[in-house]
Amino acid sequence: MAKPKSEDKRNAILAAATQVFAQRGLSAPTAAITTQAGIAEGSLFTYFKTKDELINALYRELKLELADAMLAGFPRKQSVRHRLQHVWNGYVDWGMHHPEGQMVLRQIQVWGGLTEESKAAAGAAFGEFERISEDAVAQRLYRDMPLPFLLGALASLADMTMEFMRRNPEQAAEYRSHGFELFWAGVTRK
Structure with missing residues (x-):
């Protein structure tokens, strides 16, 4: 048995x-x-x-953990900016406190063995984030850029922000705020 x-x-x-x-x-x-x-x-x-199955399972676990951090206490009825800032804060705070998880997540996202099933399972947890983007597009808040490009800019700026937060924990809240302001100013219409 x-x-x-x-x-x-x-x-x-x-x-x-x-x-x-x-x-x-x-x-x-x-x-x-x-x-x-x-x-x-x-x-x-x-x-x-297999090791590939392990990596896919780890990806799903890390993405669910990240989604929990980003969406805890999510303000559904607030403005796009307020909701996006909430998600940003959860994302960079998680990355600051889980540097190994953030590093591994970045590696797995460019790894060739990530299955469509894992991507779909992990992506399902980010429905609220997708609604923010849809609302921003519907309200014509974002500049005319491809959405994947905007999301890539968000991820890159978040990575930089997390690194500054880790190096200077006493200024973490300030860097978190500055990072979001840079992102918001860069992607929204004037």
Whole structure:
């Protein structure tokens, strides 16, 4: 009879994978992950059939964790600017406090093995963010630029903001605000 899978062990594997991938990149061997998790090497494959499956699961976990941070206490009835700033604040605060998760998420997003299923599952958590963008377009708030370009600008500026926040935690709130103001001024019509 097969031994039941432990949620704690699965979470330990994902946490170890985050640490190892942040330090060594996605090409790190699974042995490094199992050592970090304190489990036998074969145990990893009880939970994830392949390393690619592990990376896809880690992507979904990190994206859901990020969505929770961005959308906690979300002000649905506020202006586009207020809602977007709420999402921004949640995003950069999460990245400041979870630098390894942010680093690994960036790696996975450009990795060639990310499945459409994982992208769809992770994207489902960001419905409110999509509605903000739709509202901004409908209200003609954004400049005439492709939406993926605007979202890329948001991600790049957020990465820079998080780095400044980490280096200067006593000024984190100030950098968070400045970063949002730069983004808002850059993407909205005058």
